[in-house]
Amino acid sequence: MTMKVKLATQLISSSVADGIEFCNKDLQLLEFRNSEGTVEFLQTFDRIFDFTNSRSSLAKLFKSPLRTGKEDYWKPIVSRYVFIYF
Template sequence: MIRELGANLCIMDMRPYFLHPEDHTQKVHVLLDPCHMLKLLRNVFSTVEVLVREDGQQIRWRYIEELHKLQEKEGLRLGNKLKMAHIQWRNQKMKVNLAAQLFSSSVADALEYCEQELKYPQFSGCAATVQFLRTIDAAFDVLNSRNPLGKGHKAPIKPTTKHRAKGILEETESLLRGLKMKGSVMGIYEDLVEQPAAPCRYLLTYKLSQD
């Protein structure tokens, strides 16, 4: 429908508006629902498990799972709302709050604390994941502002906040455009064959099938 009306959401040639058919001086802007997009991003992140930034650094779902396991073991949460429902989101995949609470600065802060202060080895190298969570959190706040008196990232876009909001959205666009998915088969190969003290000398891909 968007294409037929004259807009284009192709990432390589984006034109997120079309001209009003009765008045070509007016643009009709197209906006995908931020809440639905946040859920889709969560779905992709959880499913592929590893996203690779343009600079090669990896964003790993495993850190989210490790944080959940640690908090369950200790019986407390490090200032965040992460629980089993966020890990097993498919049971409640339409709930926006589960995606929003996952992509939060509080989860990012907890991961950073576990790596930098507690020195837990399972969180080593999580800096790219921390930045990813913070960037998406800030962008979602900008795209989901609802209070005219909101502060920080949740403030409405107006002349005094325009440049900050634009900066956040441009940073997010740059990050998302540069993301690549790490191929699952090659990821398994690297983990099982190429890592130090790897358990295998080779990978037979037939072993991955249900046959």
């Protein structure tokens, strides 16, 4: 079985989270009520994927690689969410 990483990164993304949040809060569509947990999950894993998939040491914030000098950006995300979901 091959993994469809590109598809997963498109689905588990902040863009999808933003769309769901827009449907819930702005459009107030009933199908999207109580979707806050899904939005948080998608945003969190999008950031974690950015951390682990970084290719440039010059990138900023969540697009930069995990480094001890940048713990203030990545440590709160990792310590708060990774252990909850796994």
